[in-house]
Amino acid sequence: MDIHQVVRPDGSYDTERLPDVDDEAFRDLYRWMLLQRVFDTRATKLQRRGLLGTYPSGRGQEAAIIGSGFALSSEDWVFPYGRETGTLLMHGLSMRDLLLYWRGIEDASRMEEANIFGLAISIGSHIPVVTGKAWGMQLAEEDRVAFANLGDGATSTGAFHEGINFAGVLDVPAVFFCQNNQYAISRSFDGQTNAETVTQKALAYGLDGIRVDGNDVLAVYNAVSRARERALEGNPVLVEAVTYRRGAHTTSDDPTRYRSDEEVDEWAEQDPLERYQAFLEETGRWEGIDEETIREEVEAEFSEAVDAADAFEERGIEEIFAHLYEETPPELERQLDEFEALLEERPEMYDHIERRPKG
Ligand SMILES: Cc1ncc(C[n+]2csc(CCOP(=O)(O)OP(=O)(O)O)c2C)c(N)n1
Ligand SMILES: [Mg+2]
Structure with missing residues (x-):
């Protein structure tokens, strides 16, 4: 099945497929991917020191997370499932509130203000809700989409099938964005479904399906932008971003028990930040980026967010x-x-x- 790609692993690219965005946006995409990586690293360390609950890192999935989030309008409703830190922050949630969430303090009103639904910890459970929300928005003639983030494992739940079936029946403005990171905890993609791809599941329900290289931030951005347009025209879309979870499932998991170092190393060569950096260098855009400064800024922002979370007054x-x-x-x-x-x-x-x- 065709896979949409803009930047090849060596940084060379397809000129005709470059998104029509300005240089600042090209640079912002890098900044957000680096932010995701730094946040994941810091949050994991915080958990190791006993200062955060279980945390699911998005390491390796930065292009999928950021490319998709960047394509959304702030008016869209986001239905998260856990790894999409960057999407949530760019949609208006503060780092403090996200850290509090992972400390077990969920302030639903803060999320609601940012058009973010509660995280679907029960995997796949949000899919029918996304369809319902999109249906409501369609009836109210609102010009926005309901955007679901989900994993490959979620596509094997009953709720997923009920939800996307109904989305197809009702022609709702919904985008179902599946990050196929090859694993559902310790279960490999092959081990949980006999379907060759996630995208083909769209066919059965009459949805549009787009399969995209999930380590290519520009391709993901294009795919989700296109999916949004189609959804607003009344055609719900299932997007499959093919990527890899490079870290553990969460801080409570030891992936060395079920997968080989060789496999992890192979995917490490597909690093989304390195690939995008090669593209930026190739096109003369890298000069505008000061990687060290971005790192320092994000580190400082993270430390401030931890202080703010510490200062949160515990409730009764x-x-x-x-x-x-x-x-x-x-x-x-x-x-x-x-x-x-x-x-x-x-x-x-x-x-x-x-x-x-x-x-
Ligand atoms: C309904 C339900 N069953 C089982 C679990 C335990 N569980 C947590 S995450 C997970 C795997 C999720 O895999 P996937 O959807 O591929 O997302 P990923 O974690 O790989 O990003 C499972 C089985 C759960 N949270 N909810
Ligand atoms: Mg998965």
Whole structure:
């Protein structure tokens, strides 16, 4: 099956396929990819020091994450699943709020302000919701799309099939962006589906399908821009970005138990940042980029975000019972009372519950 590519692994490129963007945008794409990489590295270290919960790195997937996020309008609704740090930050979420999220403190209102839905930790569960949201936006005649991020593993869930089927039936403005990073935790792509590609799953449901080199940021940008246009015309699209998860599944995983160093090394040669840098050099755009300064700026921004997250004032236990109902129902009131009484009786119970770490 055809795969869309603009920049080849050696940095040479197809002139006719270059996106029509200005030099600043070409440079911004690099900056965002580097930001994603630095953030992933820092967040992983923070987790190792016990200062962050489980974290899923996007290492190796920077082109897919940034190329797709860059093609969106700030009005679009983003439905994330976890690895797309750069997409969320460029869509308006602050680093502080994202770090708080990975500390287990989810402020849904902050996400909502940025047109970001809660992360689909239950994989694939967001796909029918994306279709529903897109349908609602279509009925309201809004000129924006619902954009779903998902992994290859998510395409083997029932919810995925129900969701994209209905998207096709209703002709909704939705883009389903699948990062095929070759693994669903320890299960390789071949081991979880007999389908040759993710893209071919679009065919069965009458959706447009685009298969793109997920390590080529310009190709991903083109693909998602095109998918957006098609979606706005009432043709939902499934995009498959073929890439590779270079790191562990999350900070709780040891990938050496299920894949070879050779395979990892092979994909390391397809590094999306190096490929894009070669393209920028080739086209005389690299001079406008000061890599060291970008790194320093992102490092500083990350450190400030950690400080801001540390300063977040912990909320009371009653917070667990809030936000679901306008008025707390009697049964929840009773549970809250019971819980508070228990804590009064045995305050040490709460001591061992991990508080927001300081440091
Ligand atoms: C419904 C559901 N089943 C199982 C899990 C456990 N789980 C977490 S991530 C994951 C694999 C996801 O793989 P994929 O969709 O390819 O995304 P990736 O992590 O590779 O980016 C699984 C099985 C889950 N979170 N939700
Ligand atoms: Mg995967």
